[in-house]
Amino acid sequence: MQVSKKLPVTVLSGFLGAGKTTLLNHVLNNRKGLKVAVIVNDMSDVNIDAAFVGNAAHLSQVEEKLVDLSNGCICCTLREDLLVEVGKLAAENRFDYLLIESTGISEPMQVAETFTFDLGDGNQSQALSEVARLDTMLTMIDCRNFFANLKSMEQLKDRGEAAGSEDERNIADLLVDQVEFANVIILNKIDLVNADELEKVRAFVHALNPTAKIITTNYSAVNLDDVLNTGLFNFEQASLAPGWLKEIRGEHVPETLEYGISSFVFRARKPFHPKRFYDLVENKTLLGPVLRAKGFIWLSSRDDYQGEYEKAGEVWSVTSDTEWFCNIPEAEWVGHPDRIKKDFVDGLGDKRQEIVFIGINMDKDLILKVLNDCLLTDDELALGAEAWEEFEDPFDDWEIMFESSEDDEDDEDKMDEEHDHKNCGHDHGHGHGHSHGHKHKH
Numbered sequence: 276m277q278v279s280k281k282l283p284v285t286v287l288s289g290f291l292g293a294g295k296t297t298l299l300n301h302v303l304n305n306r307k308g309l310k311v312a313v314i315v316n317d318m319s320d321v322n323i324d325a326a327f328v329g330n331a332a333h334l335s336q337v338e339e340k341l342v343d344l345s346n347g348c349i350c351c352t353l354r355e356d357l358l359v360e361v362g363k364l365a366a367e368n369r370f371d372y373l374l375i376e377s378t379g380i381s382e383p384m385q386v387a388e389t390f391t392f393d394l395g396d397g398n399q400s401q402a403l404s405e406v407a408r409l410d411t412m413l414t415m416i417d418c419r420n421f422f423a424n425l426k427s428m429e430q431l432k433d434r435g436e437a438a439g440s441e442d443e444r445n446i447a448d449l450l451v452d453q454v455e456f457a458n459v460i461i462l463n464k465i466d467l468v469n470a471d472e473l474e475k476v477r478a479f480v481h482a483l484n485p486t487a488k489i490i491t492t493n494y495s496a497v498n499l500d501d502v503l504n505t506g507l508f509n510f511e512q513a514s515l516a517p518g519w520l521k522e523i524r525g526e527h528v529p530e531t532l533e534y535g536i537s538s539f540v541f542r543a544r545k546p547f548h549p550k551r552f553y554d555l556v557e558n559k560t561l562l563g564p565v566l567r568a569k570g571f572i573w574l575s576s577r578d579d580y581q582g583e584y585e586k587a588g589e590v591w592s593v594t595s596d597t598e599w600f601c602n603i604p605e606a607e608w609v610g611h612p613d614r615i616k617k618d619f620v621d622g623l624g625d626k627r628q629e630i631v632f633i634g635i636n637m638d639k640d641l642i643l644k645v646l647n648d649c650l651l652t653d654d655e656l657a658l659g660a661e662a663w664e665e666f667e668d669p670f671d672d673w674e675i676m677f678e679s680s681e682d683d684e685d686d687e688d689k690m691d692e693e694h695d696h697k698n699c700g701h702d703h704g705h706g707h708g709h710s711h712g713h714k715h716k717h
Contacts, residue, residue: 281408282312282365283504284373284390288383288453289415290424291436294463295376298415298495298502302374305499312370314360358389358403365406372503373407382449383412383456387510411505414457415495419467421476424450425566426588447588451567454483458507462491475534475635482536482633483567535636541643543628544620545650546575549668552649556584556591561645563589564637570630573599575651575663580673584630595673600625 289295299313364373377386390402390409417424427446434446454460460480465473477489490501552574556562568586572593579602580595600608600615601624608615618625628650632642655663 280368281404281406282361282370282373283408283410284361284375285411285413285502285505286383286386286409287374287376287413287415288386288457290417290420290450290453292420293415293417294461294492294495295415298461298497299374299376301495301497302499302503307499309371309499309503310369311503312364312373314373314375361403361407374503382452383414384452387412387456387508409508409510411459411502411508412457413459413461413502414453415461415463416454416476416480418462418464418473418476421450421462421480424588428589445587445590447590448585451483451587454480454487457484457487458509459502459505460484460487460489461495461497461502462489463495464493465491466493475536478534478536479566479635482538536634537637537639538631538633539637539639539643540570541628541630541632541646543647543650544623544626545628545656546573546578546626546663547628547649548651548655549574549576549666549670553669555645555649556586556593558645559589561638561642562586565632565634565642567633568630571627572630573626573628574668574670575655575660576666576668577673578626578660578663581625582673593670 287295287298296315299315302311303313361373361375364370375386377383387409390404390407424446430443430445431449432442462473462476462480468476473491477491480487480489488501488505488507490497552572562568565586566588568584568591570584572582572584574580574582577595579598581597581599582593582595585592585594597603597609601619605612615625618627628646630646632639651663
């Protein structure tokens with residue numbers, strides 16, 4: 276059976292000022308005979324003569340929609356309008372390529388998930404992926420401001436870039452998301468940094484995303500073959516690409532000793548004392564050089580719940596979105612049972628500490644020592660889980676948040692019918708997929 280040709284798509288992400296629109300103009304003015312369609316957020320910034328475009332290109336403006344779910348999640352995607360526009364362009368069957376400029380505040384994974392959505396209703400429904408092929412997830416980086424953004428404690432709303440009044444995302448987290456999920460990363464404006472600064476940015480970007488193709492440019496002047504029809508994107512591979520995940524899986528990312536960039540994993544099968552661990556994550560002096568950290572934590576005071584510690588730049592969070600698997604009936608597990616069971620040990624199940632640290636000039640030995648000091652002593656362990664609940668615990672109350680999420684599930688039918696929350700990247704079953712906790716800017 277002959278399969279119709281799918282429209283290949285590049286999704287372009289990056290902060291305001293990184294050079295996204297300059298790249299669009301570069302592509303449109305150097306198409307070399309390609310018929311390219313472009314979807315942008317602000318038509319006025321694309322400087323190209325409409326007569327020159329003619330039938331060889333197409334410009335569309337799509338507003339980004341904010342969907343405020345009842346559970347408090349913010350889905351910032353090009354969702355509905357993008358579905359309609361991409362489906363329409365693909366159906367015309369006259370373009371060789373589609374380039375989508377997402378806003379600077381878009382989360383690449385959620386935009387990519389848009390390609391699993393249905394184009395229509397009823398029997399005529401089909402997934403966008405049946406007519407279009409997500410080919411490249413491209414992130415633009417302003418080299419001069421990369422580390423400043425990474426270390427920023429600002430939220431998007433502090434810069435007037437929030438998607439809405441409920442959008443409390445921060446700059447550092449979003450930057451890390453855009454780097455970790457890309458499969459092509461352009462380090463732009465290299466003329467504004469010296470050679471040593473450029474290599475330091477390149478080395479740290481590689482540490483965050485070891486599998487991405489990294490390109491350096493001025494004025495977004497790239498070879499079109501590097502950004503169009505690369506055939507590089509694979510959703511599963513992109514989800515597993517971040518350097519912290521590779522460290523967890525034992526695929527060590529080589530250090531760049533010249534710039535002091537390194538990474539390591541802390542593992543333990545004892546719970547943390549909540550107050551001692553809180554004091555550690557608040558320790559700017561010790562953890563200041565840690566620019567990225569992520570992993571599972573076991574807090575003694577919340578013995579049943581699988582915690583997650585995450586740090587991007589100066590911003591950290593300790594959240595929970597599920598109980599430990601050993602507390603959940605196997606029939607309700609989300610994931611591959613065989614993989615999950617690999618984390619089980621006798622008497623403890625999957626309860627553990629497993630945190631990746633990536634940074635510059637980190638004092639690894641001291642951080643590991645303090646982490647070990649955060650673990651319960653033998654005397655504290657002997658007290659038992661009931662006594663652990665009485666330990667001083669400065670972290671946000673997950674119990675309240677879990678109860679709230681259950682109420683949210685009861686209200687799901689009241690949500691806007693146009694929003695299919697199952698496809699927005701947030702799983703609403705059995706407490707999985709929610710992020711409970713707050714970002715801390717101390």
